[in-house]
Amino acid sequence: MMGKFRQCALAQVVVVALMVASTAWAGDPELVLSTSHEEIHAGDTVILDLYLHNPTDTAIVQKLPSSLPCTVQWGDTEASCEARRVEEPTAYGEKIPARGYAKWQYAVAIPTDARETIRLRLRTLSAAALLLPVSATPADASAPEDVSPLADASTPVAPTSLDNGDALVQSYLENLSVHRPMYFLLGVDPGLDQTKFQFSFKYRLFNPKGYLAEVAPWMSGFHIAYTQRSIWDLKDDSKPFEDTSYMPELFYEISNIDLNIKRITTFGIQGGYEHESNGKSGDDSRSTNYLYLRPVLGIHLVDTFYLKVAPKIFTYVNNSENTNDDIMDYRGYFDLEVGIVDTEGLALNSHLWWADEGATVQLDLTYPMSRLLAKSVNLYLHAQYFSGYAETLLHYNERHDAFRLGFSIVR
Numbered sequence: 001m002m003g004k005f006r007q008c009a010l011a012q013v014v015v016v017a018l019m020v021a022s023t024a025w026a027g028d029p030e031l032v033l034s035t036s037h038e039e040i041h042a043g044d045t046v047i048l049d050l051y052l053h054n055p056t057d058t059a060i061v062q063k064l065p066s067s068l069p070c071t072v073q074w075g076d077t078e079a080s081c082e083a084r085r086v087e088e089p090t091a092y093g094e095k096i097p098a099r100g101y102a103k104w105q106y107a108v109a110i111p112t113d114a115r116e117t118i119r120l121r122l123r124t125l126s127a128a129a130l131l132l133p134v135s136a137t138p139a140d141a142s143a144p145e146d147v148s149p150l151a152d153a154s155t156p157v158a159p160t161s162l163d164n165g166d167a168l169v170q171s172y173l174e175n176l177s178v179h180r181p182m183y184f185l186l187g188v189d190p191g192l193d194q195t196k197f198q199f200s201f202k203y204r205l206f207n208p209k210g211y212l213a214e215v216a217p218w219m220s221g222f223h224i225a226y227t228q229r230s231i232w233d234l235k236d237d238s239k240p241f242e243d244t245s246y247m248p249e250l251f252y253e254i255s256n257i258d259l260n261i262k263r264i265t266t267f268g269i270q271g272g273y274e275h276e277s278n279g280k281s282g283d284d285s286r287s288t289n290y291l292y293l294r295p296v297l298g299i300h301l302v303d304t305f306y307l308k309v310a311p312k313i314f315t316y317v318n319n320s321e322n323t324n325d326d327i328m329d330y331r332g333y334f335d336l337e338v339g340i341v342d343t344e345g346l347a348l349n350s351h352l353w354w355a356d357e358g359a360t361v362q363l364d365l366t367y368p369m370s371r372l373l374a375k376s377v378n379l380y381l382h383a384q385y386f387s388g389y390a391e392t393l394l395h396y397n398e399r400h401d402a403f404r405l406g407f408s409i410v411r
Contacts, residue, residue, distance in 0.1 A: 030053045032051040035132070039135065040132055043110060045108070047106070050106060054099065059097050060095070061096070062094060066177075067082050068124060068125065072119070094343070120132060178200065179225045187404055192235040200227035223250075229247070245393055248274075251274075268295070269296070273291055278394055286394055288316055288393075290317065308340075312335040329356040330355050331353060331355055332355030336352045350363050361386075
């Protein structure tokens with residue numbers, strides 16, 4: 001145990017020493033790649049620590065992609081793999097203080113046929129390669145002394161944590177990510193009958209490492225998504241849902257277009273087809289469909305403050321003529337999203353819709369609870385104000401105002 005502790009401590013000292021040594025000169029940011037894993041088997045998923053040192057006297061903002069292509073070499077064999085961010089990257093990048101450094105973590109799967117010492121290199125970044133000793137997979141190793149009575153005595157069994165969901169259920173979660181804000185908000189004014197929640201996710205259809213994406217890289221931009229938003233009447237004894245919008249969509253996303261403009265840290269475009277309905281029948285049934293285009297622009301203002309501008313232009317396709325034939329008069333054809341974000345604190349996001357019957361506005365103010373409770377709770381305090389039309393499909397032509405308070409996990 002003490003030997004492993006000394007190895008881990010030595011690795012950290014080496015990384016810090018490299019950072020300190022690089023402060024002797026001023027220039028471009030320097031990348032250092034390391035890992036704290038002490039024993040690696042072929043087929044393991046290894047967490048890589050990517051340190052970026054800022055040798056200048058001015059704080060900088062750096063954005064790294066959600067995935068990095070890698071090359072793994074052993075003997076005469078070379079294989080390609082992909083390292084993926086452990087935490088979802090922010091849209092604006094991370095601030096690195098003057099003469100300081102930041103750390104990002106990536107997970108990469110070691111090839112199952114890797115042997116002895118491997119050389120792991122990032123293909124798109126100038127970090128020095130890692131040399132890692134690799135042991136045989138646990139299945140090839142000798143069986144441990146203590147074997148579960150439920151297993152055959154000849155089959156080695158490794159302990160598994162239930163926190164690792166894909167250890168017991170295989171998944172493709174690396175292709176799943178957030179799509180729109182996710183929150184639960186209690187109705188304050190006019191009351192609990194205006195409680196609201198929303199969850200949303202998107203899924204990449206074509207694996208960026210697969211054959212189709214290698215032949216035609218643009219195919220990795222196709223996504224399916226699903227968003228559900230509900231108004232929940234918690235004031236009523238039976239706690240009914242007043243109305244729910246079910247919103248599946250198919251869209252194409254170009255997530256990172258480099259404009260070569262210093263202050264623009266993010267620029268991308270989404271465009272696709274979205275269906276929205278409330279799942280009801282008879283006179284309460286509502287449904288419509290959209291074709292939309294949505295560019296997203298992130299601009300660094302100062303320190304950790306950013307400006308987000310995301311105008312969404314849409315038109316209606318196969319709109320229900322029986323139940324909501326005039327919804328465009330209340331929701332319009334344009335949604336302007338503007339946000340001012342402090343990545344370490346408050347964020348104010350706004351939506352503004354223009355329509356013939358008048359304007360609609362939604363304001364969302366969020367603050368990380370981790371700043372209040374020493375990183376013990378990973379939630380945002382969330383206040384929302386809505387004023388206008390078509391927050392729900394059922395009452396799309398009725399103007400109303402609502403103020404809500406609650407929590408969000410994606411803002």
